[in-house]
Amino acid sequence: MAEQPKLSEELKKMEWEPLLPVEKKLISYSLILGTVLLGILVWVSYTFFPTGH
Amino acid sequence: MEEAKKGISEDWLAVWIGLFIFVVSLGAFAGTDILNWGVTTGVWTDISKALKPISAAWLGGFGSLLLTYVVLLVIMTIGAAALKADIKKFIIGFTVVFWISYFCWMLGSWANIAVTTAPDMKKFGIAWSLKLTAEAGFIIALLVGLFFGNFVPALGNWIKEAVRPELYIKTAIVILGGSLGLMAAEKLGLATAVMFRGLCAIVEAYLIYWALVYFIARKYFKFSREWAAPLASGISICGVSAAIATGGAIKARPVVPIMVSSLVVIFAVVELVILPFFAETFLWKEPMVAGAWMGLAVKTDGAAVAAGAVTEGLILGKNAAEGIMYSPEWIKNAAAVVKVFIDVFIGVWAFVLAIIWCSVIECKPGEKVRPGQIWDRFPKFVIGYVLTFLIILLVCLPASKALTAMGGKVGPLQKQIAAQETQLTALNKQIADEETQLGNLRVKEKKAIAALKKQIGDDKVAAASLADKIAKDKAELAPLNDLLKAPKATMAAARASTGEANVFRGIFFVMTFFTIGLVSNFKKLWEEGIGRLAAVYVISLFGFIIWIGLIISWIFFHGVKPPLAG
Numbered sequence: 001m002a003e004q005p006k007l008s009e010e011l012k013k014m015e016w017e018p019l020l021p022v023e024k025k026l027i028s029y030s031l032i033l034g035t036v037l038l039g040i041l042v043w044v045s046y047t048f049f050p051t052g053h
Numbered sequence: 054m055e056e057a058k059k060g061i062s063e064d065w066l067a068v069w070i071g072l073f074i075f076v077v078s079l080g081a082f083a084g085t086d087i088l089n090w091g092v093t094t095g096v097w098t099d100i101s102k103a104l105k106p107i108s109a110a111w112l113g114g115f116g117s118l119l120l121t122y123v124v125l126l127v128i129m130t131i132g133a134a135a136l137k138a139d140i141k142k143f144i145i146g147f148t149v150v151f152w153i154s155y156f157c158w159m160l161g162s163w164a165n166i167a168v169t170t171a172p173d174m175k176k177f178g179i180a181w182s183l184k185l186t187a188e189a190g191f192i193i194a195l196l197v198g199l200f201f202g203n204f205v206p207a208l209g210n211w212i213k214e215a216v217r218p219e220l221y222i223k224t225a226i227v228i229l230g231g232s233l234g235l236m237a238a239e240k241l242g243l244a245t246a247v248m249f250r251g252l253c254a255i256v257e258a259y260l261i262y263w264a265l266v267y268f269i270a271r272k273y274f275k276f277s278r279e280w281a282a283p284l285a286s287g288i289s290i291c292g293v294s295a296a297i298a299t300g301g302a303i304k305a306r307p308v309v310p311i312m313v314s315s316l317v318v319i320f321a322v323v324e325l326v327i328l329p330f331f332a333e334t335f336l337w338k339e340p341m342v343a344g345a346w347m348g349l350a351v352k353t354d355g356a357a358v359a360a361g362a363v364t365e366g367l368i369l370g371k372n373a374a375e376g377i378m379y380s381p382e383w384i385k386n387a388a389a390v391v392k393v394f395i396d397v398f399i400g401v402w403a404f405v406l407a408i409i410w411c412s413v414i415e416c417k418p419g420e421k422v423r424p425g426q427i428w429d430r431f432p433k434f435v436i437g438y439v440l441t442f443l444i445i446l447l448v449c450l451p452a453s454k455a456l457t458a459m460g461g462k463v464g465p466l467q468k469q470i471a472a473q474e475t476q477l478t479a480l481n482k483q484i485a486d487e488e489t490q491l492g493n494l495r496v497k498e499k500k501a502i503a504a505l506k507k508q509i510g511d512d513k514v515a516a517a518s519l520a521d522k523i524a525k526d527k528a529e530l531a532p533l534n535d536l537l538k539a540p541k542a543t544m545a546a547a548r549a550s551t552g553e554a555n556v557f558r559g560i561f562f563v564m565t566f567f568t569i570g571l572v573s574n575f576k577k578l579w580e581e582g583i584g585r586l587a588a589v590y591v592i593s594l595f596g597f598i599i600w601i602g603l604i605i606s607w608i609f610f611h612g613v614k615p616p617l618a619g
Contacts, residue, residue, distance in 0.1 A: 005308050006580075006581070006582075007312050007580050007581065007582040007583060007586075008580070008581035008582035010308060010309070010312065010582075011280075011582045011585065012582075014276070014277045014279075014280060015277060016275055016277070017271075017277050017278060019268075019271050019272055020414070022413050022414065023267075023271065023278075023414070026264075026409065026413075027264045027265075027267065027268050030260045030261070030263070030264035031260070031261060031264050031265070033260055034256050034257065034259075034260030034261040034264070035261070037256045037260065038253055038256050038257065038261075038605065041249060041252055041253045041256065042253070042605075042608055042609070044249070045246060045249040045609065049242060049245045049246060049249065050242075
């Protein structure tokens with residue numbers, strides 16, 4: 001049976017990769033979309049299903 | 054993962070076992086309590102009186118416990134065969150898991166641990182109580198599991214075939230769907246708000262938390278994309294399954310999500326032990342906020358729903374001590390709904406990540422993105438949860454609506470009849486008094502006699518008219534009451550059915566707690582290199598996940614209370 005790799009060794013093997021502009025863009029889009037959708041969902045819930053509130 | 058290569062998956066097995074118990078419990082609709090032998094544990098001071106069957110009193114407490122064990126053993130062993138597990142080892146393992154878990158549950162129901170109100174303390178003749186409610190049994194099971202898992206690992210190893218917390222909790226969640234269906238039928242508005250909270254949880258977990266955790270892991274902790282993505286999924290979405298799905302989506306080496314998962318499991322236990330007590334202290338006046346918050350903040354299905362159950366016990370207990378008796382199930386279901394909604398999107402998320410990774414970040418040679426992986430990664434137990442929810446909802450909603458609609462007519466009519474009857478009684482008494490008064494008058498008091506006689510005559514006419522009106526109202530009420538009989542019977546059968554199924558759900562819950570403890574190896578925290586992973590977890594969890602989750606839960610549920618019991 002193969003020995004399980006150690007976490008410390010795996011982390012040492014990890015190479016540094018700079019945060020790409022496309023990653024930054026995706027993170028920003030995700031946060032903006034999330035915030036807008038949350039606002040919409042809260043509004044829909046309060047407006048159309050007020051009995052729960 | 055391993056079982057998927059062999060027999061059916063634990064997800065599907067949870068669906069079949071949960072549905073089997075649910076379908077058998079539906080016998081209540083045909084007037085047959087097939088599960089009436091299931092064991093229940095009441096709060097006790099004399100342990101010999103702790104156990105009793107649902108309704109088959111002839112079995113006795115221990116008899117029903119033994120029968121419950123035997124039946125569950127048979128069902129679970131058939132399941133183990135479907136999983137292609139080692140049957141002999143499973144039988145031994147399940148036996149150990151069942152009896153230790155049940156013993157913990159019984160211990161948690163000891164009056165000095167569980168009783169929450171002063172009248173109950175008087176009833177049980179005790180001077181003190183930890184006021185932890187009977188759900189303390191769950192915490193005891195967890196602690197006992199943690200003890201064996203960390204100090205007697207040989208036991209966990211010996212019974213590992215039956216140490217399946219995900220199977221137990223998913224089976225419990227399938228059964229829980231029926232309770233949610235009944236609650237939704239009775240309080241559709243509140244149930245809808247709970248479901249909207251679930252939708253918000255999807256947005257929070259996938260679009261906000263994931264992005265933030267990924268950013269922190271990449272920018273400040275210098276993790277590579279291969280590590281940061283599974284870590285972000287493990288911390289922000291759903292622990293183990295999300296980390297593994299993400300690892301698959303971005304073609305990370307299998308070792309990465311496995312290492313991330315082992316950390317997530319340990320932190321989930323820490324959250325499970327801390328957050329419910331935090332919620333009890335600060336959110337006991339906002340039970341629904343607390344329930345939804347548990348579903349979002351605590352990772353892994355088992356720990357999240359378990360945290361919902363403990364939070365419910367603690368908050369209901371604290372409110373009961375203040376004289377407020379809320380209906381059970383709402384807090385627990387708020388946690389479960391939020392968690393299930395998050396789970397449903399894991400497959401979609403893995404698919405989206407695979408597309409993003411392959412198109413704009415890095416595409417490994419020969420990599421293809423298959424839409425089929427959405428279904429592959431779909432948590433199948435959700436199908437069982439939705440089925441039990443829909444069946445009970447569809448059966449009960451018309452009945453509940455009829456009760457509400459006719460209740461609007463029947464209630465005022467009943468009140469009117471009651472008021473008229475009181476009026477009639479008073480009038481009859483007045484007539485009797487007047488007649489006595491008349492008998493006492495002397496013959497020469499002719500004027501007074503005539504006036505009194507007239508008064509008595511008028512009163513008798515009024516009484517006859519009132520009696521006539523009462524008879525008419527009662528005639529109007531009778532057919533309405535007849536119409537109410539069927540919906541009332543349906544709702545009573547649904548309550549009996551979910552009540553019986555919930556007895557088994559409770560057993561699956563407590564086995565979940567014990568086995569979560571068993572698999573949580575805290576020695577991992579001393580492993581070299583874990584600090585960097587743990588730091589991302591701690592910063593993300595305590596830095597924003599629990600607070601954003603709390604704020605959104607607050608926006609949805611502040612001021613919203615579960616219905617009062619009874």
